[in-house]
Amino acid sequence: MRVIDMALSKNIVAALTKQINAEFFSSYLYLSMASQFDVMNLKGFSNWMKVQAQEEITHAMKFFGYLSDRGSKVELLSIDRPKTRWKDPLEVFKGAYDHEVKVTDMINKIVTLALKEGDHTTNTFLQWFVNEQIEEEASTDGVVQKLKLIKSDSSGLFMIDQELAQRVFVPATANQK
Ligand SMILES: [Fe+2]
Ligand SMILES: [Fe+2]
Numbered sequence: 579m580r581v582i583d584m585a586l587s588k589n590i591v592a593a594l595t596k597q598i599n600a601e602f603f604s605s606y607l608y609l610s611m612a613s614q615f616d617v618m619n620l621k622g623f624s625n626w627m628k629v630q631a632q633e634e635i636t637h638a639m640k641f642f643g644y645l646s647d648r649g650s651k652v653e654l655l656s657i658d659r660p661k662t663r664w665k666d667p668l669e670v671f672k673g674a675y676d677h678e679v680k681v682t683d684m685i686n687k688i689v690t691l692a693l694k695e696g697d698h699t700t701n702t703f704l705q706w707f708v709n710e711q712i713e714e715e716a717s718t719d720g721v722v723q724k725l726k727l728i729k730s731d732s733s734g735l736f737m738i739d740q741e742l743a744q745r746v747f748v749p750a751t752a753n754q755k
Contacts, residue, residue, distance in 0.1 A: 586648050590700055593688045598641045599655040600684055605634035607660040607677060611670050614663065620735070622743030623667060626721075629747045630674075636750050637707070644703050667735065668725040675718040682711040 586594070612627035645652050664670040685707045692700040721738070728734025 586645070586650055586700065587695055587697065589691060590688075590695065590697055591645065591650050593691055594641050594645055594700075595653060595655065597684060597688060598638050598645075598652065599657060600681060601634050601638035601641065602657050603660065604677065604681065605631045605638070606657055608634060608674070610660040610662055611664070611674065614670055615667070618667070620667065620739050622739035622741065623670075626742035626745045627674075629745045632747045637710070640706070640750075644700075648699075666730075667738075668722065671718055671721045671725060675715065675722050678711065678714040678718050682715060685711055 608627045608631040612624045612631060615621070615624035615627060642652055661673065664673060685704060689701060689704050689708065692698075692704060721742070724738050725735075728738070
């Protein structure tokens with residue numbers, strides 16, 4: 579137990595704990611999407627989702643690390659079961675994009691709460707996520723737009739699959755908790 583007085587408010591702890599859960603759920607959802615692509619034999623799309631699933635775990639761990647650094651005990655919540663079936667690649671990526679829009683909204687709401695409580699430390703911590711969500715929305719929407727462009731052209735789909743096969747997981751650097 580820490581004795582230093584730097585405790586986060588109950589509301590902030592609850593919101594950050596919920597966010598850890600949302601990030602793990604994101605990882606689960608993207609893993610489920612990866613499996614959908616595997617059975618569609620779209621290995622590049624699947625690779626992209628597997629990398630994204632790994633990235634989501636690093637997001638969860640950043641929140642975990644922050645709570646821990648602030649002297650909070652992390653009480654993990656249960657993770658919901660993600661959707662398991664999508665009809666085509668476009669439906670999958672639309673789902674991913676919609677999900678990221680929801681995550682952005684969650685992050686924004688915690689920022690609003692932190693500002694309301696005058697918790698500038700948490701606000702500063704959250705700015706990394708505010709920026710990250712720009713990338714998350716742009717990358718998922720980018721694939722949605724490409725899929726819309728090719729419609730059901732199989733050579734176009736093959737090209738996108740090749741492109742998404744290139745994505746590699748880059749672990750966060752040491753100074754990013
Ligand atoms: Fe995330
Ligand atoms: Fe990202």
